[in-house]
Amino acid sequence: xxxxxxxxxxxxxxxxxxxxxxxxxxxxxxxxxxxxxxxxxxxxxxxxxxxxxxxxxxxxxxxxxxxxxxxxxxxxxxxxxxxxxxxxxxxxxxxxxxxxxxxxxxxxxxxxxxxxxxxxxxxxxxxxxxxxxxxxxxxxxxxxxxxxxxxxxxxxxxxxxxxxxxxxxxxxxxxxxxxxxxxxxxxxxxxxxxxxxxxx
Numbered sequence: 001x002x003x004x005x006x007x008x009x010x011x012x013x014x015x016x017x018x019x020x021x022x023x024x025x026x027x028x029x030x031x032x033x034x035x036x037x038x039x040x041x042x043x044x045x046x047x048x049x050x051x052x053x054x055x056x057x058x059x060x061x062x063x064x065x066x067x068x069x070x071x072x073x074x075x076x077x078x079x080x081x082x083x084x085x086x087x088x089x090x091x092x093x094x095x096x097x098x099x100x101x102x103x104x105x106x107x108x109x110x111x112x113x114x115x116x117x118x119x120x121x122x123x124x125x126x127x128x129x130x131x132x133x134x135x136x137x138x139x140x141x142x143x144x145x146x147x148x149x150x151x152x153x154x155x156x157x158x159x160x161x162x163x164x165x166x167x168x169x170x171x172x173x174x175x176x177x178x179x180x181x182x183x184x185x186x187x188x189x190x191x192x193x194x195x196x197x198x199x200x
Contacts, residue, residue: 001197001200002197003192003197006188006189006191006192006197007188007189007192009022009025009026009188010185010188010189011185013026013175013181013184013185013188014181014182014185016175016181018175023175026174026175026184027171029140030136030137030139030140030171030174030184030187031136031137031163031170031171033136033139033161033162033163034162034163037160037161038131038160038162039129039131039158039159039160040129041061041065041067041129041130041131041160042067042127042128042129042130043067043068043069043070043121043125043127043129043130043131044058044061044062044065044067044068044069044070044130044131044133045069045070045072045117045130045131045132045133046058046069046070046071046072046087046132046133046134047072047073047110047113047114047132047133047134047138047142048071048072048073048075048083048084048086048087048113049073049077049083049134049135050077050078050083051135051166052086052087052090053135053164053165053166054087054133054134054135054164055071055086055087055090055091056090056164057133057162057163057164058071058087058091058133059090059091059094059095059096061131061133061162062091062096062100063095066100067100067131068100068101068102069091069096069100069101069102070102070103070104070117070120070121071083071084071087071088071091071101071102071103071104071105072084072104072107072113072114072116072117073087073104073105073107073113074104074105074106074107074108075108082105084103084104084105085105088101088103102120104116104117104120110138110141110142110145111145111148111149111194114132114142114145114146114149115149115152115153118149118150118153118155118157119153121155121157122153122155127157128156128157128158129157129158129159130157130158130159130160131159131160131161131162132146132159132160132161132162133161133162133163133164134161134163134164135163135164135165135166135169136163136164136165136166136169136170137166137169137174137183137184137187138187139161139163140187140191141187141190141191141194141196142161143161144191144196144199144200145194145196145199146159147199148196148199166183168180169183169184
C-alpha cells in the first residue's frame with residue numbers, strides 16, 4: 001500500500017464512510033492473525049500494555065506449550081505499576097512458574113519492545129522460534145516494526161504473531177464504535193509516522 005492509500009483509508013475510518021470493500025480490507029489488515037498462522041515456538045514474547053488481555057493470551061499459550069515468557073514493557077500502567085510488574089504478577093497467580101518468566105522492563109514503545117527483547121535474546125539465550133503477542137489491532141505495526149528491527153539486529157529467528165482481542169476492537173464490531181474506528185485509524189497513521197511503509 002502507498003502512503004496516500006493508507007491516509008485515504010484512515011480518513012474513511014474516522015468519518016465512518018466505509019464501503020464493503022474498505023471493511024474487508026481493514027479486516028484483512030488487522031484481523032488475519034490467529035491459530036492458522038501460529039508456528040511452533042520455544043519462547044513467548046508479550047508486548048505489555050495497560051490491559052491484561054495480552055498476558056491472558058500468553059498464559060494460555062504457556063499452558064499449552066510450556067514455553068517460557070518474556071514480558072516487554074516499562075511504561076507505568078493506570079495503577080502506577082510498571083506494565084511488566086502487573087503482567088508478571090498475573091502470570092504467577094495463574095500458574096506460570098517464576099523460572100519461566102523473564103522481563104525486559106525498560107522499553108516505552110513498540111520499537112523499543114522489539115529492539116530490547118531481541119538484544120536480550122541475542123546476547124543471553126538460544127531461543128530461535130518466537131511467537132509475539134499483542135493486541136490484534138496492533139500486530140500489523142508490530143510485524144512491520146520487527147522487520148525494521150531485524151535489519152539492525154540480524155538475529156537468526158523464526159517468528160509468528162498471535163492476537164489478544166480488545167473489547168470493541170474485533171473483526172465483528174470495530175466499525176460500530178468510535179473507539180474502535182479511532183484505534184484502527186491511529187494504527188494506520190502510525191505506520192506512516194514511524195516510516196514503516198518500506199517494510200510492508
